[in-house]
Amino acid sequence: MKELPLTVKRSLELLGLLLIGTVMVIGSDIIMPVIMAFFISIMLLPIYRWLRKVNLPEAVAIILPILIVFIFVGLIVWFFSAQVGSLVKDFPQIKANVSKHLQALSNWVSKVSHYSTKEQLDFINKKSNDLLAMAGGMASGAAVTLSSVFVFVGLLPIYIYLILFYKDILLRFAFMWFKTDDHPKVKDAIYETETIIKSYLVGLLIQVTYMTVLLGGILLLLGIKHALLIGVIFAILNLIPYVGALLGNIIGVMLTLTASTTLGPVITVLAVIAGVQFLDNNILMPRIVGSKVKINALMSILGVIVGGSIAGVSGMFLSMPIIAVLKVIFDRTEMFKQWGVLFGDERPTKSPMKFPSFRKKGTVETTAGVDKG
Template structure:
């Protein structure tokens, strides 16, 4: 009578709750990020847990097999870090130290440029030199700030400890948590959210494992090829490319740019072979390996990917860029399932009423 519509009020209330949820996530971004990384780590570990469970004696509890996998994985990460961390640090320090000297050589004058840019070669080279020299002058303050950042990260090592602990608990109690969540819903909505949770589980498991395989493939292929081609700082560039593979779209482009810049300013003589290898590998990665590994559930249009990357960078920096694609894919699943659920008849009575209405009309 007063113009109050119950349906509109429910929609407004739902929109308010969603906005409040996003606000809480933004405020507690550090905690949410730790939980997200714990979830991703769980999806990486879970296949090994299922493999160990096949050979687990029945008298041993499931917790024992989960704990065994976590101990082995953490020990393996520690061993790999101790073996290759020194070499990685040595190459990074050497590159940072030699970069100003490399810029004073005649190598930049031999940069391959298009014919129409040849008259501007001197200005381009001077601009590049000034930019790198400015960066080298700031190397000491940057190193100081980097040291402070390391100290700050060391003070927050609790988060690194919490990630495997939370992953352990997620694997151990994940099914009970899912059942408890579904039990809170009505019978009508339980079916919808059961399908959504199942699809999200498939999406995240395939996405996280695909990213891991893509990163390892890039690390191994770049490392072997760069070593065979005699590229300076081969291990450092390969590790950088492997880590940047976790950042969709922008990461591989940044890895290619960094590799070519280091090769050019190091006076690498086989630049053409390097470009051919990188071009062939990116074609294989982007059009064969990537579609094969991400064949289910991660189909997001390039427009949405770019918009998501820009928005993720504004909201959360590198972490936001990393999470942009899976978040968009998850929203796509939730919206699609919700639309299909609300457009379909919910029970036989609804189907009969719709059929009668259609006949009457």
């Protein structure tokens, strides 16, 4: 069979990307629960295999790990709700502190600009109707979002059960896509994908735990109010690469300001967050997750943004494991190897503009000795 011209191949690749993106946007409510269930199923595989080794029925060996996951999630929700409840109890004091901060902000604005306090109040009153109208629209949208969340959570255990039950059919389907000569590569890619997803997701669970304990515990010892709530919010948001840490800092500062009339606790919170983040990024997380596949920062940020625009918060959380799986596949496929290079963090020691050997698809010398998946 005659090989297609290179321009046709590249055109087909771009057309395929466009079609995949369109399908993801249109069917995100259907596709994202399936992807989430797929990742959770892989994480539960060791438990399932162990239960099967001790001769438990297959249905029981699948249901028990699913119950463990939902009990764990339920405990997190209970803990978070208890912390929010303590925040609600302090609402009168929070209201008084917010009024003081707003008055101080108003005085500062009056000093640095020509707007008086009266003009600022007139501006706020003028915009209040617009804000109320916007809030009404957001409330109706939130109702739709809440219903979709319940559908998402309701479908997850069903999908997880079916993926584990029919895993051999899915594996056979994957092998039948490729020639028999390529099956060893496919098998290798499947094993590595399983390892990467398990290490990544289990690492994230461990990260949420120790970030909550470290950050919340240190802030609690330092006398910061709502310390545990700040810790759990930051730990969960930190799962979103790059963007989550920034949001966590902002929410931590806002919670501290509502509970304090001075800036001292705010500086303390920011310093503790910075210290815990440094410990997490440079010592703890690399040892827990490891460095099987490295994704460069540009693709990580783009993945988070694209995932968020396609599927909201769930898309942002799932962007990194999806990119990691794609890189494993691309690195083992001659046709798509350039996409694996684009996602990776392996920088050539010399410029491809000056050295033709660095323009080829083969392995090249890199500036950092990273594993090539």
